[in-house]
Amino acid sequence: MLSLIPFLEELEHGNQMVILPSAEVERLVGRFGPRVRSMGVWNKTSDGSVEISISNIAEAVKTLDNQALAEAVAQLKSSGQFAEVLSESSAAGRLIEAIASLQETQFVQKVERYQASADSVEVERLRYEISRELFGQ
Amino acid sequence: MPVIEWKALPRQVQDHLLDRLRVRGITAQDLGVLLAWINADPQVPEGAWCKDFGSLKVVGEGISQNVPKQRTALLWSEDLNPALGRRRNQHPPDAIDGKGREAGRP
Numbered sequence: 001m002l003s004l005i006p007f008l009e010e011l012e013h014g015n016q017m018v019i020l021p022s023a024e025v026e027r028l029v030g031r032f033g034p035r036v037r038s039m040g041v042w043n044k045t046s047d048g049s050v051e052i053s054i055s056n057i058a059e060a061v062k063t064l065d066n067q068a069l070a071e072a073v074a075q076l077k078s079s080g081q082f083a084e085v086l087s088e089s090s091a092a093g094r095l096i097e098a099i100a101s102l103q104e105t106q107f108v109q110k111v112e113r114y115q116a117s118a119d120s121v122e123v124e125r126l127r128y129e130i131s132r133e134l135f136g137q
Numbered sequence: 138m139p140v141i142e143w144k145a146l147p148r149q150v151q152d153h154l155l156d157r158l159r160v161r162g163i164t165a166q167d168l169g170v171l172l173a174w175i176n177a178d179p180q181v182p183e184g185a186w187c188k189d190f191g192s193l194k195v196v197g198e199g200i201s202q203n204v205p206k207q208r209t210a211l212l213w214s215e216d217l218n219p220a221l222g223r224r225r226n227q228h229p230p231d232a233i234d235g236k237g238r239e240a241g242r243p
Contacts, residue, residue: 034177042176045144104169111158111165127155134172135143135151 008058018057022048028076032093038100045136052099056106060098064091107133138180141197154193167191 017040020028025048028036040052061069071091107130114126157163167190174188174195187196 037176037178038173044175044178104173107172108165108169111168115159115161115165123159127159130158130168131151131155134154134168134175135146 008055016054017051018054020050020052025050028096031075031078032090032096035096035100038103039096040099040103041133043136053103056099056102059102060095063098064095068094139183140178140180141175143175157193163192167193171195 020036020040025036025042037050040050040056043049043051064072068091072095073092075090075092076095110126111130114123114130117123117126154163158165158168171190171193174190181197185196185198187194
């Protein structure tokens with residue numbers, strides 16, 4: 001059995017993603033605002049899903065205590081149809097913000113690496129990734 | 138209010154943005170702000186409009202009021218179209234001129 005840190009390292013190195021389907025994305029946007037789409041790569045020109053890095057989720061969860069995490073899960077699961085719009089200060093809102101902030105920081109770092117790299121293979125890979133995040137497939 | 142149709146963005150415009158980015162004609166921070174704005178799936182004014190992100194601008198013009206979901210946006214940096222460009226940081230980043238002109242300019 002893996003302990004926590006090796007488990008998180010495995011997640012990070014494996015670069016595994018969670019796919020949030022379009023309908024779920026729009027439901028969450030309706031409840032928590034457009035920051036939901038910034039939690040990962042929004043496939044705006046294809047199926048409207050959002051790809052979220054599992055390592056970012058794990059990192060963001062660490063910013064919440066157990067009580068707040070339980071609240072966040074309950075808020076994320078609740079139906080948006082009759083529920084009130086929850087603010088950024090809600091537990092789920094804080095979790096979404098934490099994931100989105102990580103994603104944005106990594107995007108800026110990726111752009112800086114694209115600008116600085118002298119490795120043509122890496123430049124092409126980063127160019128593709130930046131283009132995909134900005135404009136879709 | 139219309140939204141931007143990113144599928145309609147010409148490939149050459151995308152390539153130009155990425156080329157300018159590579160030579161630091163556009164800053165990483167400004168591009169991060171652009172991405173956050175894109176992810177908000179913003180509604181844009183009718184007619185010509187412009188949004189300033191500092192080292193780049195997004196300008197667009199509506200296709201038809203009858204097709205509110207279709208809207209083409211073009212990305213410009215100041216060197217690409219100096220006639221449209223304005224001095225950097227002259228206006229706050231959220232300034233949108235619904236007439237596609239610099240605020241205060243006839």
